Amino acid sequence: MNIIHFLKPKSEVAYIIDDFTVRQTLEKMHVHRYSAIPILSQKGEYLGTITEGDILWFIKDYAFLNLKKAEDFPVISIPRKIDNRPVYITAHVEELYRLSLDQNFIPVLDDRSMFIGIVTRKDLLTFFQEKPTTKEETPYDSILSRRSIRKWSNFPVEKDLIKKIMIAGLAAPTAHNRQPIHIVSIADSALSNQLLDNNEYGKKIKDAPQSFAVFGDINIENDTFLLNNDASATIENMLLAIHALGLGGVWVGAANSEWRHLVEEKLKAPANMKLFGMIAYGYPNEKKSPHLLLDSDKIHINGWNRKK
Numbered sequence: 001m002n003i004i005h006f007l008k009p010k011s012e013v014a015y016i017i018d019d020f021t022v023r024q025t026l027e028k029m030h031v032h033r034y035s036a037i038p039i040l041s042q043k044g045e046y047l048g049t050i051t052e053g054d055i056l057w058f059i060k061d062y063a064f065l066n067l068k069k070a071e072d073f074p075v076i077s078i079p080r081k082i083d084n085r086p087v088y089i090t091a092h093v094e095e096l097y098r099l100s101l102d103q104n105f106i107p108v109l110d111d112r113s114m115f116i117g118i119v120t121r122k123d124l125l126t127f128f129q130e131k132p133t134t135k136e137e138t139p140y141d142s143i144l145s146r147r148s149i150r151k152w153s154n155f156p157v158e159k160d161l162i163k164k165i166m167i168a169g170l171a172a173p174t175a176h177n178r179q180p181i182h183i184v185s186i187a188d189s190a191l192s193n194q195l196l197d198n199n200e201y202g203k204k205i206k207d208a209p210q211s212f213a214v215f216g217d218i219n220i221e222n223d224t225f226l227l228n229n230d231a232s233a234t235i236e237n238m239l240l241a242i243h244a245l246g247l248g249g250v251w252v253g254a255a256n257s258e259w260r261h262l263v264e265e266k267l268k269a270p271a272n273m274k275l276f277g278m279i280a281y282g283y284p285n286e287k288k289s290p291h292l293l294l295d296s297d298k299i300h301i302n303g304w305n306r307k308k
Helices: 022-032 052-061 093-100 121-130 139-145 159-170 189-197 224-244 257-266
Strands: 036-040 046-051 105-109 115-120 181-186 210-217 248-253 273-282
Touching: 022 036, 022 052, 036 115, 046 052, 046 105, 093 105, 093 121, 115 121, 139 224, 159 181, 159 210, 159 224, 181 189, 181 224, 189 210, 189 257, 189 273, 210 224, 224 248, 224 273, 257 273
Parallel strands: none
Antiparallel strands: 036 046, 105 115, 181 210, 210 273, 248 273
């Protein structure tokens, strides 16, 4: 099922522009009877969501505010408690359903990250009530559709999703089931970007909101080859979980020993912990097509086929 089935197009949605005043916003919400309304940039990009609660807290802090004075305050200056998470038009219906548990509408973006409309919780609930079963992406499909993402929105990832990703990582196989892997979640975007910026490949990643660092305990597994295998399996599990949860991530290798030691020092890792890689991740701000055409010459049956 495609998102277009549920989409209420931009032309039918009330929204405000980032240069609107508080008064203009209140009047528009009143006319359309909205309790929350999307904020767009002049270009049409989705910036966030302003709610009645946000405005009420603002009025409380500015007790002297009246309608005339409200014309002097840009709505974009009001602190927002939480922004509705957007999705791309190519997202799966299951992702809409998950987001609808916490927000009454989901902003939808095209492949240029431009706002094109919304999907409401009411329309989703009506659909699932009438048609409770939908075709989900299989685990195999999810493997093929996972791609490395290097651009993200500035929305923070929820703590419950972070925990799920780390659990998925620790569920990966390890040699002799020794389980030597440790994972550090780095939710501080400034620290995350400081570490990545010192990596040759990390420099290409723009504004990663969050990251993970994957370590191996050399006391538990003293075979570096096996420990590298264990860490690699962990990182791949985490990347698949990130994709399955509607996020996007990219693997950052730790081959450079100088950078590896820097990360270990900054994260205050014990002497027995060796860094094997990092993952930069967040809510994606780009969309890539699934892997479809793979090199069949790299597949061999019962050994290498000799070419005549």
